[in-house]
Amino acid sequence: MAEEKIKSATTPKTQAKPKKRKKMRTYQQRQDRTGYMFMAPWIIGFLAFTLFPFIFTIYLSFNNVKKTTLGYEIHFTGINNYIEAFVGSTDFLPALIKYLQMIVPYTFIVVVLSFIIAYLLCKITTGKGILRTIYFLPVVIMSGPVMTQIMQVQSAEATAADKINAAVEKANAYSNIFIMQIIDSYSPALASALAGIFDQLSIILWFTGIPIVLFINGLQKINTSIYEAARIDSANAWQIMWKITIPMLKQIGLIITIFTVIQLGMFNSINPLYELIEEKTGETGSGLGYAATYAWIYTVIVLIIVGIVFLLFRERKPKDIKARKRQEKKLKKLDKQQKRRLAAQKRHQAKEAKLYGK
Numbered sequence: 330m331a332e333e334k335i336k337s338a339t340t341p342k343t344q345a346k347p348k349k350r351k352k353m354r355t356y357q358q359r360q361d362r363t364g365y366m367f368m369a370p371w372i373i374g375f376l377a378f379t380l381f382p383f384i385f386t387i388y389l390s391f392n393n394v395k396k397t398t399l400g401y402e403i404h405f406t407g408i409n410n411y412i413e414a415f416v417g418s419t420d421f422l423p424a425l426i427k428y429l430q431m432i433v434p435y436t437f438i439v440v441v442l443s444f445i446i447a448y449l450l451c452k453i454t455t456g457k458g459i460l461r462t463i464y465f466l467p468v469v470i471m472s473g474p475v476m477t478q479i480m481q482v483q484s485a486e487a488t489a490a491d492k493i494n495a496a497v498e499k500a501n502a503y504s505n506i507f508i509m510q511i512i513d514s515y516s517p518a519l520a521s522a523l524a525g526i527f528d529q530l531s532i533i534l535w536f537t538g539i540p541i542v543l544f545i546n547g548l549q550k551i552n553t554s555i556y557e558a559a560r561i562d563s564a565n566a567w568q569i570m571w572k573i574t575i576p577m578l579k580q581i582g583l584i585i586t587i588f589t590v591i592q593l594g595m596f597n598s599i600n601p602l603y604e605l606i607e608e609k610t611g612e613t614g615s616g617l618g619y620a621a622t623y624a625w626i627y628t629v630i631v632l633i634i635v636g637i638v639f640l641l642f643r644e645r646k647p648k649d650i651k652a653r654k655r656q657e658k659k660l661k662k663l664d665k666q667q668k669r670r671l672a673a674q675k676r677h678q679a680k681e682a683k684l685y686g687k
Contacts, residue, residue, distance in 0.1 A: 379461045386624060386625065387621075388411055389627065390409060390618065390622040390624075391406065391410065392406060392618050393406045393409070393410075394615075394616070394617040394618040396616075406618070411622055411626070412619075413619070413622075414622055418619075421605065423601075424601040424602045424604075425602060425626075425630070427601050427603050428601060428630075430518055430593075431599045431600065432600070434519075435589075435593050435599060436586060439536045439537055439589050440540060440586055440589060442468060442534075442537055443541045443585065445542030446464060446537065447542075447545045450464070450541070450545060451545060451630075453546045461545070464537070464541050465538045465539075465542060536592060536593065538587070540585045540589060543581055544578065547577075547580075547581035547583070551577050554603055559572070579644065580642075583638060583642040586638045586642070587678065589632065590635065590638070591631070591633055594627075594631065602627050605623060606627070620649075
């Protein structure tokens with residue numbers, strides 16, 4: 330007993346716990362944390378200022394909203410606003426068709442033209458910085474109220490040449506050339522869209538500023554050793570373009586295409602739906618309900634366009650990898666069948682052993 334008391338007196342009551350080693354974050358975790366920090370202001374702003382109007386607009390699209398002297402009267406109407414948009418309204422469907430006719434060729438031309446200019450700028454050795462500044466300068470100058478004023482000046486009755494400057498007037502000649510007449514004989518809608526594009530060529534060039542910068546950034550990130558290896562394998566410039574450059578720019582091309590679709594949709598001359606939504610918002614009698622309905626139909630259409638863009642720019646697996654995976658699936662299937670046969674044979678042998686044993 331005395332020895333036990335001595336031991337208990339000498340040994341400490343609580344032993345010091347070993348310190349836990351700090352868990353080291355991986356490089357990817359640190360990068361993710363930095364990315365979330367940069368995204369935090371936008372997320373906070375969205376939650377604070379945009380989320381409620383976003384949800385409330387959905388609610389308004391199913392209601393009839395009238396402005397009175399006492400405020401707003403809201404009456405639930407279900408999907409009547411959506412039915413009215415497609416069946417009863419004489420303005421919505423023509424505006425929607427015109428938007429689709431304009432947005433597809435405009436987006437294609439802006440993206441392709443931006444890529445060509447960016448590719449040529451990367452090939453130039455002297456004066457590269459000055460040329461990049463010149464191409465991006467219209468984005469800075471023509472942003473905000475100036476660009477809005479120019480887009481408002483352009484109307485269906487007057488071309489950009491009559492309103493902006495006489496130099497663009499020559500673009501109108503494209504609508505009367507022989508090729509345009511041939512296109513018009515097959516598809517008047519396509520010919521009309523192309524004529525409108527040529528008429529607004531200056532506006533298209535203004536939209537290429539940011540896509541050019543993004544494409545240049547993507548082109549500079551491609552490792553030059555890949556090009557050298559391709560040239561050693563006797564690949565020509567056309568093969569290098571289609572097999573190396575364009576596939577490696579797919580992700581940036583996806584971002585640029587989505588950005589262009591959204592940017593073009595903000596101007597009345599390209600997107601008449603935008604003007605129609607503004608008009609309905611200003612109406613006192615049931616205008617807000619219809620404006621919310623038009624806005625959500627337009628949002629769904631833009632999401633469909635973005636989904637199609639995602640499908641076009643998705644990473645496709647090479648044919649040899651697909652064939653290998655199909656072969657692996659077949660082998661797995663055969664292996665399972667073989668295992669089932671062996672299991673059936675074992676069961677049969679066990680039954681026979683029992684019979685002979687008896």
